[in-house]
Every structure is written in C-alpha cells, then in structure tokens.
Amino acid sequence: MAEKTFPLTYARLKEVVRKYPTPFHIYDEHAIRQNIRALQQAFAWAPWFREQFAVKALPNPRIVQILHEEGAGTDCSSLAELYISEASGVKGTEILLTSNDTPADEFQKAIELGAIINLDDLSHLDFLEQNAGLPEVLCFRYNPGNLIAGNDIIGKPTEAKYGLPEDQLFEAYRRAKEKGVKRFGLHTMVASNERRVEAFALTAKLVFTLAVELKKRFGIHVEFVNLGGGIGIPYRPEENPVDLPAVGEAIHRLYDKIMVPEGLGDVGLMTESGRAMTGPAGWLVSTVIHEKKTYKDYIGLDSCMANLMRPAMYGAYHHITIAGKENEPCDHIYDVTGSLCENNDKFAIDRQLPKIDIGDLLIIHDTGAHGSAMGFNYNGKLWCAELLLHEDGSIELIRRAQTLDDYFATLRYDGSVMHPLGK
Numbered sequence: 001m002a003e004k005t006f007p008l009t010y011a012r013l014k015e016v017v018r019k020y021p022t023p024f025h026i027y028d029e030h031a032i033r034q035n036i037r038a039l040q041q042a043f044a045w046a047p048w049f050r051e052q053f054a055v056k057a058l059p060n061p062r063i064v065q066i067l068h069e070e071g072a073g074t075d076c077s078s079l080a081e082l083y084i085s086e087a088s089g090v091k092g093t094e095i096l097l098t099s100n101d102t103p104a105d106e107f108q109k110a111i112e113l114g115a116i117i118n119l120d121d122l123s124h125l126d127f128l129e130q131n132a133g134l135p136e137v138l139c140f141r142y143n144p145g146n147l148i149a150g151n152d153i154i155g156k157p158t159e160a161k162y163g164l165p166e167d168q169l170f171e172a173y174r175r176a177k178e179k180g181v182k183r184f185g186l187h188t189m190v191a192s193n194e195r196r197v198e199a200f201a202l203t204a205k206l207v208f209t210l211a212v213e214l215k216k217r218f219g220i221h222v223e224f225v226n227l228g229g230g231i232g233i234p235y236r237p238e239e240n241p242v243d244l245p246a247v248g249e250a251i252h253r254l255y256d257k258i259m260v261p262e263g264l265g266d267v268g269l270m271t272e273s274g275r276a277m278t279g280p281a282g283w284l285v286s287t288v289i290h291e292k293k294t295y296k297d298y299i300g301l302d303s304c305m306a307n308l309m310r311p312a313m314y315g316a317y318h319h320i321t322i323a324g325k326e327n328e329p330c331d332h333i334y335d336v337t338g339s340l341c342e343n344n345d346k347f348a349i350d351r352q353l354p355k356i357d358i359g360d361l362l363i364i365h366d367t368g369a370h371g372s373a374m375g376f377n378y379n380g381k382l383w384c385a386e387l388l389l390h391e392d393g394s395i396e397l398i399r400r401a402q403t404l405d406d407y408f409a410t411l412r413y414d415g416s417v418m419h420p421l422g423k
C-alpha cells in the first residue's frame with residue numbers, strides 16, 4: 001500500500017495559492033533527499049555506487065543541485081540537460097551523456113565538460129571521434145533483444161531503437177580499444193516504471209555476464225556497470241513501492257557470484273533513476289474552474305495536459321485528492337479535464353471522488369517526474385510554475401510560469417511585423 005499524502009496543510013496551501021496562483025507543480029525537498037538516500041542504502045555494499053539522476057525526469061537546476069548535494073551525478077540526453085548539469089555544479093565524469101541519434105553539438109559539449117559518453121551504436125564511435133573527439137571514459141548501451149520481455153512504456157527490446165545487440169557490442173568495445181580509449185563502462189536500460197525485484201536482478205545478471213565476457217575477450221576491465229533507470233513507483237494507492245533493499249541484495253548476490261570470481265570485484269555500480277527520485281515528491285495543484293453535467297459529470301481545471309501529459313499519453317493513473325476534503329466519502333464519479341482542445345485531455349476518467357465545488361483546490365499526485373518535464377505548447381497552452389518546498393517549510397519559486405511573451409518570443413525576429421503583443 002502507498003499512502004497518498006500532500007506535504008502542506010489546507011490552511012498553508014491556501015496561503016501559498018494567494019502568493020503563487022494555480023496551476024503549479026510543487027516539489028518536496030525532504031522527500032527527494034529521502035528517495036536518493038534509500039537508493040544509495042540499497043547499494044551501500046558495492047565498491048562504489050552513484051545515482052546518475054535522469055535529468056529529463058525533472059530538468060530544473062535547483063532539483064539537480066539538491067540531488068548533487070546528496071552525491072548524485074546526472075544522466076543527460078540533450079544539450080539543454082548538459083547545460084543544466086553544468087549550472088547545477090555537476091562536473092566531469094559525474095555527467096553521463098546517454099546518446100541516441102545524437103547531433104554533433106551535444107557530443108562536443110559533453111567532451112568539453114569531460115562527461116562520460118554512452119554510445120548507442122557502433123557507427124556512432126566514428127561520428128563521435130570525427131565531430132568531437134573521444135572521451136576519457138566511454139561506455140556502450142546493451143540491447144538484450146528477446147532475453148527481456150519489456151512493457152507498455154519502454155516496449156520490447158527487439159522493437160526498441162536503443163542499444164547494441166551482443167555481437168555488435170563486442171565489436172564496438174574492440175574498436176574503441178583499438179582507437180585508444182582506455183577507460184570503459186557498460187550500460188543497459190530495459191525497464192520502465194518496473195516494480196518487480198526479479199526484473200532488476202535479470203538486468204544485472206545480463207550485464208554482469210557481459211562485463212565478464214569483455215574482460216575475457218578483450219582484456220577490458222570496465223570501471224562501472226550502469227543498470228539504467230526504470231525504477232517504478234506506486235501511482236495507485238493499492239500498489240506497493242519497489243522493495244529497494246531486496247533489489248540491492250539480489251544484485252549483491254549476483255555480483256558476488258558473477259563478477260567477484262572473475263577479478264571484477266572493484267567494479268562500481270550506477271543507476272540513472274528519474275521517476276523514483278522525484279516522482280512521488282511532486283504534485284500538480286490546480287483550481288476547479290468549471291463543472292459541467294452532460295452525458296457525464298465533468299470537472300474542469302485551470303491546468304491541462306500540457307502541464308501533465310502522462311494520463312493522456314499512456315492512460316496513466318495519477319491519484320487525485322481535494323484539499324480539505326481528504327476525509328470525505330468518495331461518492332461522486334467525475335471525469336477531470338483540462339482546457340486543451342483534445343478529447344484525451346483528461347486527468348482522470350470515471351474517478352470516484354468527494355463532491356467537488358468550483359474553487360476547490362485539486363491535487364494530482366506523483367507529478368514530480370515526467371510531469372512538468374513533458375510540458376508542451378500545443379494549443380498555445382503555457383507551462384505552469386514550479387515551487388520547491390524546503391526542509392524548513394519555506395517555499396521557493398524555482399520556475400516561473402511561462403507568459404504569452406515567452407510563447408510569442410520566436411515571432412520576434414529580424415523584420416517581423418506580426419508579433420501578436422506588438423513590439
């Protein structure tokens with residue numbers, strides 16, 4: 001069971017809303033720190049362990065800074081995310097660029113920062129060398145093909161655009177070594193929102209076995225194995241969180257069995273978790289602005305799928321509570337909608353909730369990862385603000401809401417005469 005809580009009292013929330021109008025995402029610093037500490041605890045047995053926070057989950061420098069204070073590095077997959085890492089004080093090989101179909105400027109920035117580069121194909125090795133040079137530390141992303149089943153979010157490995165099959169992977173390491181690269185890691189990422197211990201153990205078993213093979217075939221002693229992200233969270237109250245201590249123990253057993261006897265007992269471990277670090281530590285707060293009764297009862301919010309796309313994109317469940325009505329019976333059935341002109345702009349369909357009134361503050365849970373981050377401007381809908389609740393109870397605005405002026409900014413170019421807000 002996962003208890004769905006919110007870190008502010010109703011009275012405090014009303015105060016906050018007076019200062020920062022809805023909609024906004026609010027993140028809980030304390031919860032984020034607890035989440036990374038629990039992950040580090042599960043891998044405390046390893047020679048060394050580092051969480052490379054997947055910046056795409058919550059690309060805000062203040063959040064990355066907090067995780068960095070806890071010892072995290074970053075996992076980036078765009079130029080912007082590399083700049084966010086730099087701005088947050090993350091340095092050199094604490095940064096990992098997980099590339100796929102990556103343009104030259106991203107490789108160049110990663111090389112400039114001294115980041116570890118994680119390549120997605122053998123052909124990218126030459127591309128990287130020609131366009132940016134080779135990094136100090138290189139790794140390749142393994143795609144295990146039909147050895148792993150996959151799920152709805154990440155799909156089947158055989159259908160996935162990511163990573164190299166085993167034979168190509170060996171060839172890639174051989175070629176990289178030939179080109180003079182001396183320091184290596186090994187990467188895979190095959191899970192998404194996964195909560196089963198066995199799934200993480202299977203991934204570890206596959207990559208540990210490969211690490212041994214790399215040593216045997218080419219004398220390549222990898223410095224780390226990166227198990228990727230994909231650690232799930234219980235979006236539904238009846239679901240259980242991942243048993244991280246059990247994941248850590250299962251991987252520890254495999255490490256002792258597969259790696260240690262082959263002289264690989266000094267290899268460090270990495271994860272690149274996004275969702276499990278910040279997901280449950282974020283909430284989207286909106287005001288109810290309309291109620292409409294037609295074939296169904298609709299509750300209309302001042303936010304929309306541009307602020308949280310997961311329900312529309314994956315049919316994902318996000319728990320909803322009404323501030324101040326936490327203990328009232330859920331005896332009404334509503335569709336909770338946003339204002340975007342798409343019928344899938346619904347945060348919930350046929351959801352049992354307490355009676356909702358216009359003006360109520362509606363809280364959507366678990367929006368701290370892949371929430372605001374997936375924001376977009378379709379239909380001219382704007383990004384909302386992001387707030388950070390500090391451990392001392394104070395609140396910091398860490399991203400202001402986008403304005404029409406921001407939205408129209410790209411219409412202001414040389415010779416432009418059609419700017420909707422005038423000059």
Ligand SMILES: *Cc1c(COP(=O)(O)O)cnc(C)c1O
Pocket residue numbers: 054056057075098189192193228229230231272273274275276369
């Ligand atoms: C998206 C992504 C992650 C983070 O996934 P979570 O499900 O948020 O843990 C990590 N690594 C890579 C390469 C990714 O694309």
